[in-house]
Amino acid sequence: MARANEQAAAALQEYAELFALTGGDAFRVRSYQKAAKAIAGHPEDISATDVRAVPGVGEAIAKKMEEFLQRGSFRQLDDLRGRVPEGVRRLTRVPSLGPKTAITLFEEFGIDSPAALGEAIAAGRLDGVKGLGPKTLANLAKGVEQLEQSGRRVHIGVAMALAEQVMASLTAERVAYAGSLRRMKDTIGDIDILAVAPVSVMEEFRAQPYVAEVIAAGDKKTSVRTTSGIQVDLRVVPAGSWGAAMQYFTGSKEHNVAIREMAVKKGWKLSEYGLFEGERVIAAESEEDIYAALGMQFVPPPMREDGGEVRAALRGELPEPVRLEDLLGDLHTHTDLTDGIASLEDMVAAAHARGYSYYAVTDHAPDLAMQRMTLDKALEQRERLAKLQRSYPGMRLLHGTELNIAPDGSVDWPADVLREFDVCVASVHSHFGMPRDEMTRRFIAACENPYVGIIGHPTTRKIGKREPVDADWDAVFRAAARTGTAMEIDSYPDRSDLPADLVRLARHHGVKFSIDSDSHAIPHLAHQRFGVGIAQRAWLTTDDVINTWPLERLLAFLRP
């Protein structure tokens, strides 16, 4: 995805939020949001083409975007930023707190941040206020607490985009990211970048426009806080110690402790500069050399969590984790027939360009009323897909649907409709707060539907925004294994759902998985790499992942 698109879309999205907070017309807010979404998902770089070509962008938004491309902001955005404190914007991050309440809290009570809201509630300053009863206040207090707990961590999509931007901005012989980002954790606290470069790279780094504050500036390490609030550490390392430095700074700390203990037992010393026997260098230039010298298999970064990988690697029993290139297709994607922004034809063309053997289109079904889906529309799409199939002899197009799992576990359509789809993904989209036992029954009922092949984004969490639902996952996974229902690893980075610990648990029960992008735009197709990271963290092999399987095996699995 072009960086200019992302940044321009983020500015427009921010403007939409601020516009709503200042009481702006709701339809205009929606226009801005819609345009922001379309720009972010537009395959062409808007700094190189006319932004008016993006659907939902008219003259007024185009002017704003052109000004943004010129100078990194636009006048109306500057105005509103000056009028609304940053903390008031963060108020709307509190679940169930929207723009109307946020602006009231600010204007009438001077509450200008989630923390201030927490204090006001605790002090009883909002008791008896019209529209804010005791339950609402209790909910808001809980929401504030959740928000504070999630801290400054960001999801991997945000961190990866920033890391790639930083790496592209530096002049270096060699540059890479390490740390929890390289281990593909779903949330990232700060970003570690390693470089082989002259010391002048530090000055170049500090002068970048994304740097808001320099925290520490030295020859070997520079730390900055970026404009997005994320800390980035840049370390310059000697070329000869590259592997040792990557190994050391990738972590995890626990993994490194285990590795270093092994080195000590052999009378050696492992540091960020290399593996040494006294003064003699045993290995330092590559990570592979270091692991080999220690008599163990190379451990892929996502598996470096001291979760048994050291022992397995010493015995040569480390499984070969699934790789991005093992995926033969994507089984959960959307088009503009529901809430995607790209047409069926464009999505399929983009999927073909990625070299897939098969590709499923799974737009929403009628129970999600806002999507205005009907059976007629679905059948019409099936015909279009069948016609399109003729143009793609090497890629099998699968007609699927993303069903909605109702509170009782039922889905949108009866059996005679479901059986005609190639792929039925079923997901929870509402009633997130059901009690644990009811939620468990809900998932089990969905698994027991013979036509449901995949449970989509099972926990429904959104990182930093919505907590996972509560269910007895052991019971759900047992049902999934028994009924041959795959659990999805939804690769959309703010979902990252299932998370790795639950994937491990599910695998233990014998569950299979589908690593899907849940794409709503062409650039989202590439998000599968994040799902592969989750799968690697959970030690999944190709045998565990149904969309690495050849078409015939996949279809046999999905068929009731």
Added chain:
DNA sequence: GCCGTTTTCGGCCCGACTGTTTTCAGTCG
């Protein structure tokens, strides 16, 4: 602010849930 086999103004994805209210506002997907 965008858009048009509704064509330059008047619509704009619709419905449900929650907590508040006594008929509704705000939020969410």
